[in-house]
Amino acid sequence: xxxxxxxxxxxxxxxxxxxxxxxxxxxxxxxxxxxxxxxxxxxxxxxxxxxxxxxxxxxxxxxxxxxxxxxxxxxxxxxxxxxxxxxxxxxxxxxxxxxxxxxxxxxxxxxxxxxxxxxxxxxxxxxxxxxxxxxxxxxxxxxxxxxxxxxxxxxxxxxxxxxxxxxxxxxxxxxxxxxxxxxxxxxxxxxxxxxxxxxxxxxxxxxxxxxxxxxxxxxxxxxxxxxxxxxxxxxxxxxxxxxxxxxxxxxxxxxxxxxxxxxxxxxxxxxxxx
Numbered sequence: 001x002x003x004x005x006x007x008x009x010x011x012x013x014x015x016x017x018x019x020x021x022x023x024x025x026x027x028x029x030x031x032x033x034x035x036x037x038x039x040x041x042x043x044x045x046x047x048x049x050x051x052x053x054x055x056x057x058x059x060x061x062x063x064x065x066x067x068x069x070x071x072x073x074x075x076x077x078x079x080x081x082x083x084x085x086x087x088x089x090x091x092x093x094x095x096x097x098x099x100x101x102x103x104x105x106x107x108x109x110x111x112x113x114x115x116x117x118x119x120x121x122x123x124x125x126x127x128x129x130x131x132x133x134x135x136x137x138x139x140x141x142x143x144x145x146x147x148x149x150x151x152x153x154x155x156x157x158x159x160x161x162x163x164x165x166x167x168x169x170x171x172x173x174x175x176x177x178x179x180x181x182x183x184x185x186x187x188x189x190x191x192x193x194x195x196x197x198x199x200x201x202x203x204x205x206x207x208x209x210x211x212x213x214x215x216x217x218x219x220x221x222x223x224x225x226x227x228x229x230x231x232x233x234x235x236x237x238x239x240x241x242x243x244x245x246x247x248x249x250x251x252x253x254x255x256x257x258x259x260x261x262x263x264x265x266x267x268x269x270x271x272x273x274x
């Protein structure tokens with residue numbers, strides 16, 4: 001994967017720092033994946049809950065990029081953990097994705113009383129080589145502490161909502177302390193960043209777009225980011241972030257936009273009802 005910028009996870013697996021998110025990509029999923037891979041992306045982030053794993057597989061196949069060159073992430077949904085269906089949905093995800101292994105498999109949300117049990121099952125798939133890496137999503141420090149008491153395998157990744165209005169600095173630092181990479185979902189704050197005057201001024205200064213500035217701020221923090229788009233121009237735009245560096249002052253200015261503001265009502269990992 002030398003054609004994409006990567007970081008090395010705690011088990012030695014390399015993950016591209018920029019991926020394509022496909023949440024709510026609908027019938028455009030396969031075409032978006034195909035185009036992104038043709039443009040040089042090598043990391044696709046899906047989930048059982050997105051109901052588009054099969055479309056991701058279709059896009060990969062149509063791109064002509066070999067499976068082994070694509071880093072695929074998918075996730076275990078909440079109800080499947082509650083109902084004890086973890087093994088069944090893992091097998092279904094493998095079928096949907098037309099693959100015999102998954103590069104990164106995540107627990108989607110820290111569902112109380114069941115996520116540790118699900119993790120133990122994921123560890124078995126990891127030991128068998130079906131998962132190249134395993135991790136979590138939307139875990140706060142208290143959830144990680146609970147998991148780490150029981151885990152044989154330390155999560156490789158914690159995928160969390162992170163953008164200029166929710167910088168998550170304490171959690172990022174805690175992840176780092178435990179050897180866990182931080183990955184950002186909703187990295188453009190569901191489009192809210194595009195009307196931000198501060199970000200607009202910084203973008204003008206570098207001759208870049210607001211999207212490119214925000215994604216660069218994330219990657220320059222040592223994070224992984226997975227912006228979602230089905231539009232060809234945006235997919236290309238989001239990719240062009242590796243030819244410049246933000247100054248420390250501009251990095252800090254962006255971080256100061258933090259309001260601890262989540263973009264989805266009810267999506268607090270300590271208090272969610274789905």
